Amino acid sequence: MTPQLTASFLRLLSGARATWLGCGPELRQRVYFANHTSNLDGPVLWATLPLAVRQLTRPVAARDYWTANKLRRFFAEQVFNAVLIERKAPTVRDNPIEDMLAAIGDSHSLILFPEGGRFSGPDPQPFKSGLFHLAKKRPEIELVPVLLDNMNRVLPKGELLPVPIISSVTFGSPIRLEPNERRDEFLVRAREAVIGIRQQ
Amino acid sequence: MKLDAELMQLVGGVIALLTLSSLIGWGLSRRTLSESGRKTVENLNARMRGWWMMTAVFGLALATGGAGSVLLFCLTSFLALREFITLTPTHLGDHRALFWAFFFVTPLQYYLLWIQWYGLFAIFIPVYVFLLLPIRSAAAGQTERFLERTAKIQWGLMISVYCVSHAPALLMLLEIPGYIGENGKLLFFFVLICELSDVLQYVFGKTLGRHAVAPTVSPGKTWEGLIGGVLATVIVGSALWWATPFNPWQAAGLSLAIALMGFGGGLVMSAIKRDRGVKDWGQAIEGHGGVLDRIDSLCFAAPMFFHLTRYYFTA
Numbered sequence: 001m002t003p004q005l006t007a008s009f010l011r012l013l014s015g016a017r018a019t020w021l022g023c024g025p026e027l028r029q030r031v032y033f034a035n036h037t038s039n040l041d042g043p044v045l046w047a048t049l050p051l052a053v054r055q056l057t058r059p060v061a062a063r064d065y066w067t068a069n070k071l072r073r074f075f076a077e078q079v080f081n082a083v084l085i086e087r088k089a090p091t092v093r094d095n096p097i098e099d100m101l102a103a104i105g106d107s108h109s110l111i112l113f114p115e116g117g118r119f120s121g122p123d124p125q126p127f128k129s130g131l132f133h134l135a136k137k138r139p140e141i142e143l144v145p146v147l148l149d150n151m152n153r154v155l156p157k158g159e160l161l162p163v164p165i166i167s168s169v170t171f172g173s174p175i176r177l178e179p180n181e182r183r184d185e186f187l188v189r190a191r192e193a194v195i196g197i198r199q200q
Numbered sequence: 201m202k203l204d205a206e207l208m209q210l211v212g213g214v215i216a217l218l219t220l221s222s223l224i225g226w227g228l229s230r231r232t233l234s235e236s237g238r239k240t241v242e243n244l245n246a247r248m249r250g251w252w253m254m255t256a257v258f259g260l261a262l263a264t265g266g267a268g269s270v271l272l273f274c275l276t277s278f279l280a281l282r283e284f285i286t287l288t289p290t291h292l293g294d295h296r297a298l299f300w301a302f303f304f305v306t307p308l309q310y311y312l313l314w315i316q317w318y319g320l321f322a323i324f325i326p327v328y329v330f331l332l333l334p335i336r337s338a339a340a341g342q343t344e345r346f347l348e349r350t351a352k353i354q355w356g357l358m359i360s361v362y363c364v365s366h367a368p369a370l371l372m373l374l375e376i377p378g379y380i381g382e383n384g385k386l387l388f389f390f391v392l393i394c395e396l397s398d399v400l401q402y403v404f405g406k407t408l409g410r411h412a413v414a415p416t417v418s419p420g421k422t423w424e425g426l427i428g429g430v431l432a433t434v435i436v437g438s439a440l441w442w443a444t445p446f447n448p449w450q451a452a453g454l455s456l457a458i459a460l461m462g463f464g465g466g467l468v469m470s471a472i473k474r475d476r477g478v479k480d481w482g483q484a485i486e487g488h489g490g491v492l493d494r495i496d497s498l499c500f501a502a503p504m505f506f507h508l509t510r511y512y513f514t515a
């Protein structure tokens with residue numbers, strides 16, 4: 001009940017509409033990767049997915065932020081079913097890639113922000129390598145680029161209270177890791193896939 | 201508010217009109233075969249569904265009296281402001297000012313209406329918000345394009361909140377001798393004439409339109425549509441005088457004012473859309489675009505109609 005209510009509230013607040021340009025909302029295993037400008041990005045992207053897809057899709061989020069107090073912890077664990085990863089100091093035992101792979105299992109999808117932090121410029125920052133490692137380990141999973149627009153006007157970095165500006169969530173054409181594709185080439189291509197949605 | 205026989209007749213008339221148009225639309229959808237014709241008919245039918253939905257919401261609000269109407273228009277303002285600000289590039293430094301605009305200024309304007317404090321209702325946004333919001337923006341410290349940003353926020357508030365709030369003000373703030381407790385009909389008359397004028401101008405423009413009034417702003421607005429639509433609106437408006445505190449001549453004159461201001465409103469809002477490179481303000485209402493696309497004429501006509509009525513007809 002709470003997850004559905006939260007999703008409805010998030011859609012109302014952000015006015016977000018999902019536009020499926022390059023693919024449809026299918027029940028297959030995917031990694032949705034998007035640009036990151038606001039703390040609302042993960043929750044809103046999650047909220048705009050159709051219910052059946054949403055129930056199997058887990059946002060990847062920073063453990064330090066989402067466990068900072070009881071309320072955040074409740075939302076991360078009980079509502080969004082987030083995969084909480086260590087982003088500051090990954091160790092062998094605390095490896096974000098392993099956590100994500102475990103979370104995907106054989107039925108789930110992920111929401112990932114490969115920039116590794118929030119940036120408010122017009123274009124996303126260079127991507128970190130997590131997406132590449134996931135693609136390498138699970139090559140059969142579809143990687144869906146997602147462009148989030150206006151989210152930083154709803155809730156900019158450093159602000160507590162949101163303003164109800166209409167934002168948009170646009171899903172592009174899925175990409176895959178090509179055989180023999182090098183890490184840096186792939187990450188550049190993935191980032192361009194997100195930016196490219198704007199021109200469509 | 202009492203649901204008197206005259207209000208029922210107005211509502212009944214609108215429902216009959218909608219039913220007739222929907223039947224025509226349904227008939228057309230079965231007969232039209234060409235690709236472009238089908239698109240036009242599809243859009244017409246989507247618009248009809250939008251009209252049914254808006255009529256239902258407006259009727260329900262009127263039936264619940266003052267509270268429902270104030271709430272409906274408050275929500276309309278909120279959605280309109282949201283569309284306006286979304287299409288207006290604001291700075292991150294405006295975030296707090298925008299928060300105040302949405303969650304403080306908008307509800308307070310309608311609260312003033314609800315408690316029927318006319319004096320403050322009339323000057324709250326044009327004076328106090330006009331002075332206080334830029335102070336909040338300036339305190340945020342970003343000076344880039346400051347005047348432009350401030351002006352845009354104030355403009356959005358004036359159009360989507362201040363002007364729109366003058367429609368329910370017909371219900372809340374006017375005491376017309378011999379018409380006490382019947383203001384629901386006046387609000388209904390105003391909204392009906394306003395929207396009818398839009399529709400009639402569209403219909404006359406589509407069928408007879410040749411010469412554009414302002415081709416660079418809105419090629420769809422033609423002299424033929426304007427003159428035909430306004431004349432037809434004035435005839436309908438004066439024929440509905442029995443539901444208003446006016447005689448037929450006065451009803452005709454006020455309908456003319458509503459239709460002309462409505463046309464001007466559509467033109468101004470089109471100019472803004474064209475400048476921003478969009479066709480519609482949003483996608484809130486099926487077939488119609490955004491909330492602002494539907495109420496652009498109402499925004500401009502409401503204050504004019506309110507003041508004309510207040511000046512000439514209240515004690």
